[in-house]
Amino acid sequence: MNYQAQRGSVLHFLDQHSPEYFADGILVTDSDKGTVVAVGEAESILAQFPQLQVTEHSQALICPGFIDTHIHYPQVDVIASYGEQLLDWLNNYTFPHESKFADEAHASETADFFLRELLKNGSTTGLVFGTVHPQSVDAFFRASEALNTRMICGKVMMDRNAPDFLCDDVASSKNDSQALIDRWHGKGRQLYAVTPRFAITSTPEQLAAAGELLADNPGVYMQTHLSENLDEIAFVKELFPQRKNYLDVYDHYGLLGEYSTFAHGVHLEDGEYQRLSETGSKIAFCPTSNLFLGSGLLPLDDQPFPVGVSVATDVGGGTSFSMLQTMSEAYKVCQLRGHRLSPQQAFYMMTLGNAKSLKLDDKLGNFTAGKEADFVVLDLAATELMQRRQAICNTLDETLFCLTILGDDRSVAETWVAGKKVYSKDEAN
Secondary structure (H helix, E strand, O other): OOEEEEEEEEEEEEEOOEEEEEEEEEEEEEOOOOEEEEEEEHHHHHHHOOOOOEEEEEEEEEEEOEEEEEEEHHHHHHOOOOOOOHHHHHHHHHHHHHHHHHOHHHHHHHHHHHHHHHHHOOEEEEEEEOOOOHHHHHHHHHHHHHHOOEEEEEOEEOOOOOOHHHOOOHHHHHHHHHHHHHHHOOOOOEEEEEEEOOHHHOOHHHHHHHHHHHHHOOOOEEEEEEOOOHHHHHHHHHHOOOOOOHHHHHHHOOOOOOOEEEEEOOOOOHHHHHHHHHHOOEEEEOHHHHHHOOOOOOOOOOOOOOOEEEEOOOOOOOOOOOHHHHHHHHHHHHHHOOOOOOHHHHHHHHHHHHHHHOOOOOOOOOOOOOOEOOEEEEEOOOOHHHHHHHOOOOOHHHHHHHHHHHOOHHHEEEEEEOOEEEEEHHHHO
């Protein structure tokens, strides 16, 4: 048995309202199996495993790896592009850049950088967009497989209202997607998501093909965009005048369900909330992107029907790979709406909450014995300001809130994937 042990403060959640916190805790993992063995107070774990070799982490918080439920790996190089709202931003920045992913070498280099940037920020799983090019997804999964990260990715389906060099057609998009599903879904830790970009860039026939892919491949994911921007919503209504609302377009073609994640959902009607709730479909809240592109403030606190909401960076409309910075902006969005997002809710959402949203909570999200050992060691004193501020934190909530508001990639001391260390700040420096 190749057991490893990390000692520090340990936090994970058994469910939304049941945090388990050990001020002096030890996490034991099996690097051969890549799984969690045990977690608990240090004294108890040391008595249970008397021969255990323990790594001590000073001023550190150990928690499950962060999970990002909406992010575009091909948009790494358009992050921080100035001055547009959604539709112009796509046309002026994103679409021209995504043409480069016809080159598999470019896709491979970008995928490797992207994944290492995620790990540097403590994120170990993501629901990821490729481009329209199937080779972009092959390149991504090869890079993820090499790191043994659990990732979900899909080829964009897009056959109208985009440059010709980025458009596929109904037959090729369906055939290419099915080939990628056959090649990658369930291979090791890789999973596939059927990925129509959004209703504006797919014909009814292509959306129908996406629905057929989901029906033919149970357990495959679906990801797309929904009600991010008011001009986008108006355009969808022009394109699909026969449908009741934006969500009804997707509903009509069989794209709703427990494995479906709709990014944004900023401007939803009551009936859309109702159908999302009835079908178990999820919304990915993307606060840095919604603020950067001026899309609006998601009403996390005010739903007429209960809908699962995860949290995501949405790089490159989003402005940071850091889930800590993302939750900092989520807190501010909630403040502007007169709602307080608690520090513990923020950490629940980044870990077990997002795992539940992706139906991966049987594998990820907390330190239950037997789960995959993806975790992050966070440095509570990563900067002089954080060290000074943390020194006067008296409660767990104060510690978590300070980390959320002041933290970023500098706060990530180590990232572990399947029981193996894949990033160390000390080694990187």
